[in-house]
Amino acid sequence: MSDPASFLHRSLPEAVYLELRRKILNNEYEAGQRLVEAPLAEELGVSRSTVREALRQLNTDGLVDISPRRHSVVTRMSYEEIRDACYARFVLEAGAARLLTFQKDPIVDRLQAVVDRMAATAAGGDVAAMIDLDTEFHSCIIDAAGKHRLAALWRTLDAQMGALMRSSIDRQHIGLDEAARRHQQVVDVFRVGTAEDFVQILEEHYLGTVDSMAQAGVLDSAAAFKP
């Protein structure tokens, strides 16, 4: 993100990648939609090779599924896959959190500030902004641990979850106040508790997230098989 050289030489594939990524994450392309190289290339004014490279990148991000010799589609995750990704994200965040000093860690002020903004945003009903704040909140924790690689992995998973959350909250307009409250709870535990307490409430927090996504019916077909 803060790599100074990445602003210069933002290559064509990188730009295409970012554009397609943005559209997928904003649900301008819905899950399962076909992404055909040639039309995208013409639409974006580049050649197929360029689009192709961007699609491969999106594939490794888990945002696009590529069927060999067939066509690419926006990833549609099963309930199982969503749970797995969510759990992996939780595990990484817990791994970051256990490195922090609790109670007197200055990070708590930053977290509180984000939660305050969440409360304000919840009142306004801006779903997209809320999800961005969620990412910002957890990023604080991840970044504070100073583990760059771990943070990178987390960010990939978070982006995917963000896309799902967008589409889930879009469908049922509840939970913004609830979300703000949940995060406040996390901060409170951070203030007075230990790493163990924190991990526990974090896990509940994540489970709540995947549950609300499940109930929102984001997972179209596989939802029926939920235990």
Added chain:
Amino acid sequence: MSDPASFLHRSLPEAVYLELRRKILNNEYEAGQRLVEAPLAEELGVSRSTVREALRQLNTDGLVDISPRRHSVVTRMSYEEIRDACYARFVLEAGAARLLTFQKDPIVDRLQAVVDRMAATAAGGDVAAMIDLDTEFHSCIIDAAGKHRLAALWRTLDAQMGALMRSSIDRQHIGLDEAARRHQQVVDVFRVGTAEDFVQILEEHYLGTVDSMAQAGVLDSAAAFKP
């Protein structure tokens, strides 16, 4: 690995990717070596596009660094980066382990079997086989948790570490018996302990690994600042 469709349609880029990956992981290419597209293409009998795609894939695996408009090189990790990757691997494995039932989990037999083979291998002094067994050992734990996404992330990190371990153990021919003993210790804790005990010994296990790599001088930390 177990994807049935992956045997069919093993495309050219995939094959090239696997071949280059194998060479990097076996240290047939040393860290920092330049990987120029055109010569590689000719050597492998494919076009530059194909090699290019394989290099991108290796890049996202963290095995190759790509400098825009310049050339690609085999990744040379700093001490910090190694520690980060190692820690992330540990976090993921701990996240898998906490889902297991301890003491009576049937996995322990499989783990013990691997350790037994380790002991035999240590006597023979086969470094490469030992590293493969290490991967197999930890894979048992990861796979037993049944979290596919988490396992995939772990595997990527493990492959990188494997490359480093190969080159570190190559340089100092000690530690094979020591490695076997360490893993036996992990199994013992698994037998009688709880998830918390296990995570603790696992962390020591990982720290020991990164330390021995550090001492082996894999990370030319001084060389990093040298022209």
Added chain:
DNA sequence: CGACCGCTGATTGTCGACCGTCGACCGCCT
């Protein structure tokens, strides 16, 4: 009437060529 089989269109796979850019080298100016 249904199942099978080959045609066909759509889409990706692969390639070689041309273009732009970067760093290295060299000669000139101070």
Added chain:
DNA sequence: AGGCGGTCGACGGTCGACAATCAGCGGTCG
């Protein structure tokens, strides 16, 4: 002699064309 600007070679970036392959469709045969 040292710094600087220009030139050159090397390499990645981008492209359009051609080949391979798959799914769906329509015709045909049992």
